[in-house]
Each structure stands twice: as C-alpha cells, then as structure tokens.
Amino acid sequence: MDNVKVNALMLRAVDYLExxxxxxxxxxxxxxxxAGIKGVKKAGAKLKFAAQPFCFAEYILAERGGRYTVIQASECESFYELRTDINKFYAACAVCEAAIALTYEGDESGEIFSDCVRTLSTMCASDEGLTLIGFLLSVLRKAGYGISLNACPACGASLTAADKMRFNMDTGSFCCWDCGTGVGVSGVTYGVLRAADGHADGAITDDGKKRALKLLKEYLAYKTDAKLNSLQEFIKLI
Ligand SMILES: [Zn+2]
Structure with a gap:
C-alpha cells in the first residue's frame, strides 16, 4: 500500500455505508x-472538514489496487465566506459542478484546478455572479468548448451594438440574427459575457447576468449532459 500526497479541492461527497x-x-x-473517507458522519469525526463542499486541503491518500482512501488531511483554505451567504454558497457549488462536468478521471487537470481555487477565493470578496460567468467561460475554453465572443463569423460585423443575435450551440459562437441558425440571444447577454471575459465594451446588468448564466447552463448541459442543479438554484436566487 502506497501513500500519495495531493493538493485537492473537494467537489462532491456521496454517502457510503453507515x-x-x-x-x-x-x-x-x-x-x-x-476516494473513500471513513467515519466522517460520526459526531466529532476528526476529518469531517475534509468531506465538506469545496474544502481545499492537502490530502494524504492510501492507494491500494487503484482505489484511494483518505487517511489524513490538512486544510489550506475553507472559503468561510462561501458558507455563510446562500448566494455565494450556490455559486461555489456551481463551480464544483462545472469542474466535475468538464474533467475526466485520468486526465491532467492542473489548470482547471488552479482556476477553481482562484475563483472560489475571488468569490469570497466580490460579485459571485460575474465571477462565476468568467469562470465558466474560462473552464469551457480549457475543456475545448470555448465560446467565441468575436465578430459574426458569417459577415464579420461587430456584435457589440446588436440588440438581438443568435448563439449556435454546436460551434459555441454568436452571429447576427439574419446570418445563421441557433437560439435567439439578447444583446445584454452578450454584453455581460464580453465584460466577464475582460472586454472593456461589455455592459453589466443584473438581468444580463441572469440571462448569461442561463445560456451558459444550457450550453454546458448540451456539451456534457451534466445535471447542473446548483447552477439552476443560483440562477433562481439572483
Ligand atoms: Zn453577420
């Protein structure tokens, strides 16, 4: 039996045995x-924290026949603010949910890991909605499902001033209303996505944030078949 030391973010915990x-x-x-973790549902369990949502810790895992068991953990960051505010809590759960959907066991996911930790840390102190939108754009890109926020691919027109446009779920790109096929999207949605992606021309409104998250949820579900319950809950809350 070998012991393995990893820096990890706890994405999901499922009950097992008693x-x-x-x-x-x-x-x-x-x-x-x-990885299995034993005894954490007992009152006063020493490693209870290591099975909490988005616990960021150094985990020591025992490996036997390709199966891991957590034998020790020391917390690096608890993201306390994310546990005391319901909106931030669901936004943080949505980060974990997207990370589950966009990573595969056996694949190297160092960049997505760093992105998750950085995002949770940012969410503690700033607008969780906009931070979540920026995160989703970034991890979708890293997972090979990048959304293009450039000019219309058919005619080359800038879309920044358009009221209405289309989004193509297959190609992940926006185009003018008359230039292609796809779902109808309002200019405010596009504006928020541009802003969250770091462009100076994007305008941020509360309605736009909600619409942008709805579109990202549909797109992520379309690409990965993932159930995004926390993201859905967060959209309801904002
Ligand atoms: Zn066009």
Missing amino acids: NDKILTLLTAERGKLT
Whole structure:
C-alpha cells in the first residue's frame, strides 16, 4: 500500500455505508479522482472538514489496487465566506459542478484546478455572479468548448451594438440574427459575457447576468449532459 500526497479541492461527497463517504476530488497532481473517507458522519469525526463542499486541503491518500482512501488531511483554505451567504454558497457549488462536468478521471487537470481555487477565493470578496460567468467561460475554453465572443463569423460585423443575435450551440459562437441558425440571444447577454471575459465594451446588468448564466447552463448541459442543479438554484436566487 502506497501513500500519495495531493493538493485537492473537494467537489462532491456521496454517502457510503453507515458512516463513510465517497469523495470526488480535483487534485493538482493527478486530475480528478474518487476516494473513500471513513467515519466522517460520526459526531466529532476528526476529518469531517475534509468531506465538506469545496474544502481545499492537502490530502494524504492510501492507494491500494487503484482505489484511494483518505487517511489524513490538512486544510489550506475553507472559503468561510462561501458558507455563510446562500448566494455565494450556490455559486461555489456551481463551480464544483462545472469542474466535475468538464474533467475526466485520468486526465491532467492542473489548470482547471488552479482556476477553481482562484475563483472560489475571488468569490469570497466580490460579485459571485460575474465571477462565476468568467469562470465558466474560462473552464469551457480549457475543456475545448470555448465560446467565441468575436465578430459574426458569417459577415464579420461587430456584435457589440446588436440588440438581438443568435448563439449556435454546436460551434459555441454568436452571429447576427439574419446570418445563421441557433437560439435567439439578447444583446445584454452578450454584453455581460464580453465584460466577464475582460472586454472593456461589455455592459453589466443584473438581468444580463441572469440571462448569461442561463445560456451558459444550457450550453454546458448540451456539451456534457451534466445535471447542473446548483447552477439552476443560483440562477433562481439572483
Ligand atoms: Zn453577420
């Protein structure tokens, strides 16, 4: 039996047997993996924190026949602010949900791991909605499903001033209303996506943030078949 030390973010915990859980961890060193953790449902369990949502810790895993068990953990960051505010909590859960959907066991996911940790840290102190939109654009790109926020691919016109346009789920790009096929999208949605992606011309409104998150949810579900319950809950809250 070998012990493995990983820096990891706890993405999901599922109950197992009477007192155990099975964790999905996103690690910096070994990508996404699942690991059992024993006894954490008992009152006063020493490692209870290590099975909490978005716990960022150094985990020591025992490896046997390709299966991991958490035997020790020391917390690096608890993201306390994300546990005391319901909106921030759901936004943070949506980060974990997207990370689960966009990573695969056995693949190197170091960049997505760093992105998740950075995003959770940013969310503690700033607007969680806009931070979540920026995160989703970034991880979709890293996973190979990047959304193009450039000019219309058919005619080359700038879309920044358009009231209404289309978004093509297959290509992940926007175009003029008359230039292609796809779902209808308002200019405010596009503006928020541009702003969250770091462009100076994008305008941010509350309605736009909600619309942008709805579009990102549909797109992510279309590409990965993932159920995005936390993201859905967050959209309802804002
Ligand atoms: Zn066009």
